[in-house]
Amino acid sequence: MAFFKDQYLLDVFPVATGRLSHYTPEGSWRVIAKLVYPSWRNPDGGPIIPGGVPENPLGSRWLGLNALGTGGSIYGIHGNNNPSSVGTYATSGCIRLYNQDILWLYERVPLGTEVQIVNNHTNLSDWKKFNRIILNGEELKYATHPSLVHDGETTFLPLRAAAEALVGYRVGWNNTTKAVTVSGREHEAVFTIGINRVKVNNVTYIAEKAPCLLYNTTFVPAFWLQRFLQSEVCYNNDAKLIEIKSTAGPAVTP
Secondary structure (H helix, E strand, O other): OEEEEOOEEEEEOOOEEEOOOOOOOOEEEEEEEEEEOOOEEOOOOOOEEOOOOOOOOOOOEEEEEOHHHOOOOOEEEEOOOOHHHOOOEEEOOOEEOOHHHHHHHHOOOOOOOEEEEOOOOOOHHHHOOOOEEEEOOEEOOOOOOOOOEEOOOOEEEEHHHHHHHOOOOEEEEEOOOOEEEEEOOOOEEEEEOOOOEEEEOOEEEEOOOOOEEEOOEEEEEOOHHHHHOOEEEEEEOOOOEEEEEEOOOOOOOO
């Protein structure tokens, strides 16, 4: 399952979907219900299983869909009590995730979010070309937001976390102008949300892309660190890895 914010791919999650006798309904639906520790009852009958107990297959969170005209309590995206089932056809029509993934999604998916369910053989993990960053020999990890996002052509990374991990840089945010200033090493670069111009040491450069703001975090194209922040950026396609190293090169590279 792929999760997008605006046109940006934030992450891809493994899931379990409907068994052969209970296909997950295809179509364009909306999230119309959100529940914490939902209760569950077997569609074939039986007692109601309260939320939060090991016997409940829905896990800790429920995102209910209006699929096939239902009211958000029949079809949904939820956690599980059987992690080994993820990646198989195992549900009564719902979309089952690992519990850590549904917890992450639940905080970022508001009511009204569109959910498109399609039947194809695309490996969605291929859409996420890179999923790790090594910066000066250390892997950057994030607890509250994705480390890399994608717009279909370009991989973006969180500017503050990356710049602060480079030696000698400080990062400032101007909420009025929606601009990030990265300064240090006799160098200052200003990046503005939604604007494809970067000012480096008071000289303005036109860029192919613009920074974006996702979950209060500024993301910029990964190659900008090489172009504007005195760094070397290398891409390992096989390992889905971006490696960044500080350099003593010029302020801006062509």
